Amino acid sequence: MIHVDDLTKIFGPNPDAALCMLDDGHGKDAIREATGHVLGVNGASFELERGEFFVIMGLSGSGKSTLLRCLNRLVPFTRGRVLVGPAGEQVDVGTASARELREIRTRRMSMVFQRFGLLPHRSVRDNVAYGLEIQGVARSEREARSEEVLEMVGLGGWGPSRTSELSGGMQQRVGLARAIATDAEVLLMDEPFSALDPLIKMQMQDEMIRLQRQLGRTIVFITHDLDEALRLGDRIAIMDDGTIVQIGSPERIITEPGTAYVADFVEHADPTHVITARTVAVDLDHERVGVARRVGDVTFHSHVAQSDVEIGVDRDGRVVEVVADGARARIEALDRVLEEDAPAFRYRDRAVWVRGDATLRRLLDARTYVNLPVIVQDEDGRLIGLVTERELIHGIVEKRGHGVRSPAASASASAPRPLDVASVEPHAIGRHA
Amino acid sequence: MNAFLTTAIFDPIRIPLDRWIADFVNWLSFNYRPTFQAMKRPIEVILQGVDGLLQATPPIVFIALLALLAWRVAGPKVGLFTVVAMTLVGMMGLWTQTMTTLSMVLAAVLVCVVIGVPVGILAARSDRFAAGLRPVLDVMQTTPAFVYLVPVVMLFSIGTVAGVIATIIFALPPLVRLTNLGIRGVPDDVVEAAEAFGSSEREILFKVRMPLAMPTIMAGVNQTIMLALSMVVIAAMIGAAGLGVPVVEGLNALRIGVAGIGGVAIVLLAIVLDRITQAIGEGGRRGRS
Ligand SMILES: Nc1ncnc2c1ncn2[C@@H]1O[C@H](COP(=O)(O)OP(=O)(O)OP(=O)(O)O)[C@@H](O)[C@H]1O
Ligand SMILES: [Mg+2]
Numbered sequence: 001m002i003h004v005d006d007l008t009k010i011f012g013p014n015p016d017a018a019l020c021m022l023d024d025g026h027g028k029d030a031i032r033e034a035t036g037h038v039l040g041v042n043g044a045s046f047e048l049e050r051g052e053f054f055v056i057m058g059l060s061g062s063g064k065s066t067l068l069r070c071l072n073r074l075v076p077f078t079r080g081r082v083l084v085g086p087a088g089e090q091v092d093v094g095t096a097s098a099r100e101l102r103e104i105r106t107r108r109m110s111m112v113f114q115r116f117g118l119l120p121h122r123s124v125r126d127n128v129a130y131g132l133e134i135q136g137v138a139r140s141e142r143e144a145r146s147e148e149v150l151e152m153v154g155l156g157g158w159g160p161s162r163t164s165e166l167s168g169g170m171q172q173r174v175g176l177a178r179a180i181a182t183d184a185e186v187l188l189m190d191e192p193f194s195a196l197d198p199l200i201k202m203q204m205q206d207e208m209i210r211l212q213r214q215l216g217r218t219i220v221f222i223t224h225d226l227d228e229a230l231r232l233g234d235r236i237a238i239m240d241d242g243t244i245v246q247i248g249s250p251e252r253i254i255t256e257p258g259t260a261y262v263a264d265f266v267e268h269a270d271p272t273h274v275i276t277a278r279t280v281a282v283d284l285d286h287e288r289v290g291v292a293r294r295v296g297d298v299t300f301h302s303h304v305a306q307s308d309v310e311i312g313v314d315r316d317g318r319v320v321e322v323v324a325d326g327a328r329a330r331i332e333a334l335d336r337v338l339e340e341d342a343p344a345f346r347y348r349d350r351a352v353w354v355r356g357d358a359t360l361r362r363l364l365d366a367r368t369y370v371n372l373p374v375i376v377q378d379e380d381g382r383l384i385g386l387v388t389e390r391e392l393i394h395g396i397v398e399k400r401g402h403g404v405r406s407p408a409a410s411a412s413a414s415a416p417r418p419l420d421v422a423s424v425e426p427h428a429i430g431r432h433a
Numbered sequence: 434m435n436a437f438l439t440t441a442i443f444d445p446i447r448i449p450l451d452r453w454i455a456d457f458v459n460w461l462s463f464n465y466r467p468t469f470q471a472m473k474r475p476i477e478v479i480l481q482g483v484d485g486l487l488q489a490t491p492p493i494v495f496i497a498l499l500a501l502l503a504w505r506v507a508g509p510k511v512g513l514f515t516v517v518a519m520t521l522v523g524m525m526g527l528w529t530q531t532m533t534t535l536s537m538v539l540a541a542v543l544v545c546v547v548i549g550v551p552v553g554i555l556a557a558r559s560d561r562f563a564a565g566l567r568p569v570l571d572v573m574q575t576t577p578a579f580v581y582l583v584p585v586v587m588l589f590s591i592g593t594v595a596g597v598i599a600t601i602i603f604a605l606p607p608l609v610r611l612t613n614l615g616i617r618g619v620p621d622d623v624v625e626a627a628e629a630f631g632s633s634e635r636e637i638l639f640k641v642r643m644p645l646a647m648p649t650i651m652a653g654v655n656q657t658i659m660l661a662l663s664m665v666v667i668a669a670m671i672g673a674a675g676l677g678v679p680v681v682e683g684l685n686a687l688r689i690g691v692a693g694i695g696g697v698a699i700v701l702l703a704i705v706l707d708r709i710t711q712a713i714g715e716g717g718r719r720g721r722s
Pocket of ligand 2: 065
C-alpha cells in the first residue's frame with residue numbers, strides 16, 4: 001500500500017552538499033555544523049501492507065513528523081521514492097504534479113494532527129465534511145456522510161456545534177472523523193492522542209483498534225508513548241537522528257532491541273501485554289532441558305528441573321495427556337478456566353494450555369489458579385513448549401525468551417545491554433515475522 | 434546671528450524640492466489630466482448610486498432599517514441609540530447632508546475594500562511585496578491631508594468626488610495593514626490541515642485564510658470608516674458636499690452654532706457606524722475563540 005525507498009529529507013536551501021556529506025557517512029550534527037542544513041530523514045525504506053498499523057517512535061527531533069509529512073509531500077523530500085496505492089495502481093508521490101498531488105491528498109491519504117487543525121469558524125459537521133467538500137461531493141451527501149462518521153467516533157448529534165464548544169478529546173475525534181470521512185485508504189496520524197488524558201486516550205486507542213478492524217485502513221501513527229505503540233502497532237519503527245534504526249513487531253522490538261538506543265527506548269516498557277507464550281516457552285525437544293520417554297504411541301516429555309510433570313504427545317505432536325506426581329491431570333484451555341465464575345484453586349490436578357500468541361499477562365492470570373506449567377500449543381494443538389514460573393519471571397524481567405542469555409543481561413537492569421541477537425532461538429518470532 | 438548662520442550653512446546646499454514637486458504635479462496634470470479625470474468616473478458612479486438611494490429612502494424607513502441592523506448585530510442598546518442619534522440628526526435639519534456624508538463614506542470604504550483587501554492579501558503572501566508596500570502606507574498615513582489636497586484638486590478638480598478620492602488615500606492604509614496581519618495570523622496548523630486534505634491555494638484562501646482573518650479585516654474596515662469620517666470636514670474644503678459644509682461655513686463666518694451642529698452630527702454618525710462595524714468584527718471573533 002505504501003512503498004518507501006531511501007527517503008531522505010534535508011532542510012535548507014542547498015541540500016546537495018549535505019547529501020554528499022551524508023553519503024560519505026557523516027551524521028546529523030556534522031552536517032549541520034558544516035553546511036547549516038538539518039537532516040530531517042535519512043534513507044528511510046519500508047513497505048506497508050494494506051490494513052497494517054505502522055507506528056513510528058523516537059525521541060523529539062528524530063524526524064518522525066518529517067517522515068510522515070513526506071508521505072503526502074506536505075514536506076517535499078530531497079531524495080528517494082514514495083509510492084502510494086494498491087499494487088498495480090501505485091502513484092509516485094515525489095514526481096506527482098500539483099493536480100495529482102491534490103488528488104492523492106483528497107482521495108488516497110488523509111491526516112490527523114496533534115494540534116487538531118480544525119477550522120474554528122465552521123461547525124463540527126462542516127469540519128468533518130471538509131475533505132468531501134474539496135472532493136466536490138454535493139452538500140446533502142457530505143452532510144449525511146459526516147453525521148455517519150460522527151456517529152462512528154461517538155459524537156453523534158454534535159454536528160451543529162462549534163468546535164470550540166468541544167473538549168480536547170472530542171476535538172481530536174472530530175479530527176479523526178474528518179480523516180475517516182474521505183474514505184482514503186491511508187491514514188497518517190501525527191501524535192494524535194498525546195494531548196489527551198489517560199482515560200480518554202485509552203478509549204481513543206480502543207476506538208482506533210475497532211475502526212481499523214472495521215474499515216481496514218492502512219495507518220501510519222506517530223507516538224511518544226511506548227505502551228500506546230505496543231498496544232496499537234502491528235509493526236513499530238524506531239527513529240534516531242533521522243534514521244530508522246529498527247523496524248519490527250512490538251514483541252520483537254522489546255525482546256530483541258537492535259541497538260543500544262532501542263534497548264534504552266524500550267527499557268521501561270511493560271512487556272506483559274506484548275511478549276507471547278511462544279517466545280518464553282521452554283522447548284522440551286531441546287536436549288539440554290527436555291527428557292523424553294515413550295509409552296506406546298505417546299511420548300512423555302518433561303523438564304529436567306521438574307521431572308515429576310510429564311506431557312504426553314501423540315505421533316502428530318498433539319498433547320493428549322498430562323501426568324503430575326504420577327496422577328493424570330485434567331487438561332483445560334486457559335480461556336475456559338478464566339471464564340469460570342469463580343475459578344477453583346486447584347494446583348496439581350489441572351493443566352491448562354494456551355495458544356502461542358497468548359500474552360504474559362494471560363499466563364500471569366493463569367498462575368493464580370494453576371500450579372502446573374502452562375502448556376503452549378500452536379494452532380493445530382501441537383506442543384510448542386512449557387511455561388513455568390521461571391520462564392514467566394524471565395520474560396517479565398529480562399524481556400526475552402529463555403533462550404537468550406547474554407552475560408551482562410542480568411548484571412544491571414538500567415544499563416543498556418550488549419546485544420546478542422544471533423543467540424535468539426528460531427522459534428522466538430514475533431507476530432509478523 | 435543664528436539666522437545668519439543658518440543661511441550661511443544651508444544656502445549653498447539648498448535643494449529646490451518645492452519646485453520639483455510643483456513641476457512634477459504640473460507635468461502630471463498637464464499630460465495625464467484626462468486619465469485622472471477618467472479615474473473619477475467609477476467613483477462618481479458608485480457615489481451617485483449610493484447617494485441617490487439614500488436620498489430617495491424616506492428617513493423613517495432608513496432609520497428603521499439601520500436600527501434593525503444595529504439591533505441584530507450589536508444588541509438592543511445600540512439599536513435604540515441608532516434611532517435616537519439619527520432622529521436627532523434629522524431634527525437638527527441636517528438629514529440631507531448626513532445622507533450625503535454617509536454615501537461618501539460608504540463609497541470611499543467600498544473602494545478601500547476593493548483595493549485594500551486584495552493588496553493586503555498580496556502583502557501577506559510575499560514578504561518582498563510587504564516590505565515595499567510598507568513605506569508607501571506610512572507616507573499615505575502620515576502625510577497631513579492638507580498637503581495632498583492641492584495635487585488632488587489639480588488632478589481631479591474640486592467637488593464631492595475629489596473629496597472622496599482624498600478620503601480614500603487617507604483611509605486605505607489601516608485596511609491593507611490589518612488584512613495583511615489577519616491573513617498572516619492564521620495558524621499554520623490549520624492551513625497545513627487544509628493542505629493535507631488537498632485544498633488548492635484558492636480554496637485555502639477562501640475557505641481558511643479569509644474566514645479566519647475576517648475579524649481582523651473587519652477591524653480594518655472599522656478603522657477605515659472612522660478615518661473616512663474624520664476626512665469629512667477636510668473634504669468639504671475642496672468643495673465636497675455633506676456635513677463638512679456647515680462646519681467649514683461656520684468656521685469661515687465664525688458661526689459657532691452652525692459649525693457645532695455639523696460637528697455633533699458627524700460624531701453621532703461616527704458612533705453609530707463604529708458600534709455596528711465593531712460588533713460585526715467581534716461577532717466573527719466570538720465564533721473564532
Ligand atoms: N521546517 C523545518 N526547517 C528546518 N528544520 C526542520 C523543519 N522541520 C523540522 N526540522 C528539523 O528536522 C528534525 C526533525 O524534526 P521533526 O519535527 O520531524 O521531529 P519529530 O521527531 O517529529 O519531533 P517531535 O517528537 O518533537 O515532534 C529536527 O531536527 C528539526 O529541527
Ligand atoms: Mg513531531
